[in-house]
Amino acid sequence: MGSDCHHVQVFTDVLAGLLHLLEARLPRFITLLRRLQFTNFATGKTDSARIIIASDMPLQERHGNTPNSNIIRHFTAAYLDPSLGLDTNMWPSLAVCASVRLPSTTGMVWGTGTAWDCELVKSRTSVPRSVELLLTLPSLFIKLEDGTPVAWAFLAVDGSLCSVHCEEPFRCRGLAKTVSAKLLRTKTSSFGNDNFAAADVAPDNTSSQEMWPF
Structure with missing residues (x-):
């Protein structure tokens, strides 16, 4: 040949x-x-x-x-x-995230997602991901002390960021960027130990682009 x-x-x-x-x-x-x-x-x-x-x-x-x-x-x-x-996706882009600390806000804690939380996540996005799928994905939440979710992020089946969101009353505090960076830093080891993480942002998604001003 x-x-x-x-x-x-x-x-x-x-x-x-x-x-x-x-x-x-x-x-x-x-x-x-x-x-x-x-x-x-x-x-x-x-x-x-x-x-x-x-x-x-x-x-x-x-x-x-x-x-x-x-x-x-x-x-x-x-x-x-x-x-x-x-969730069969092929994205060429990648992002490298620096270490970010939780903003100095009182009354908030790190948390995990419940089925009820994932119902809320589903209602906040136009991307059709089921609650069952969301429950299987690595995720991280910032919640009020009473358990109310205020910001969250997930790792998709390809290990990239997905379903990043911050509730309206808590925006402009850096919470979405913080929960995303911590999720990438702590949960990508669920896939492998190569210390790489990835994110894909659509050209018309200006709010997500502002999170990563490279």
Whole structure:
């Protein structure tokens, strides 16, 4: 076969060789790596999931005594799961977040999300994520001492930030940025230990863009 030939493969399970291929190229492929790592979660994979790889040579677990992923030079990979709707996503962007402390406000505490909290989260966004899905995602909340949520953020199935929100009476205090940064800093280890985190912001989402003024 000529050097310009390529191979397309479709898998239902995550190959260790693909993980090695992506890890060697961090942070460029951080969201795809996170999505593949999410398949290790209790509800992180369905029967509809497919992993598609196009590369200059077939991806295998081993090539002699050397992992095949060390030999592949050019490739494109995607994770598709039609059953999850918009949570099959492929975003090229990434953001690096600095350490941020909780603003000096009284009467607020860090908290986790309950089913009732996730109902509130669902009502505050136009993105159709179910309560059941939200409960499986790593998340962090800032709440009043009586348990009322005032700001929150989630990590999507690809490890990127999603559903970041701050309730109207508590805005302009840095709460959304703070809960997002702490979530990225403390919960990305649920996916892997490479110390990378990612965020994607739509060009027309001005409020989210103001959180990361790079």
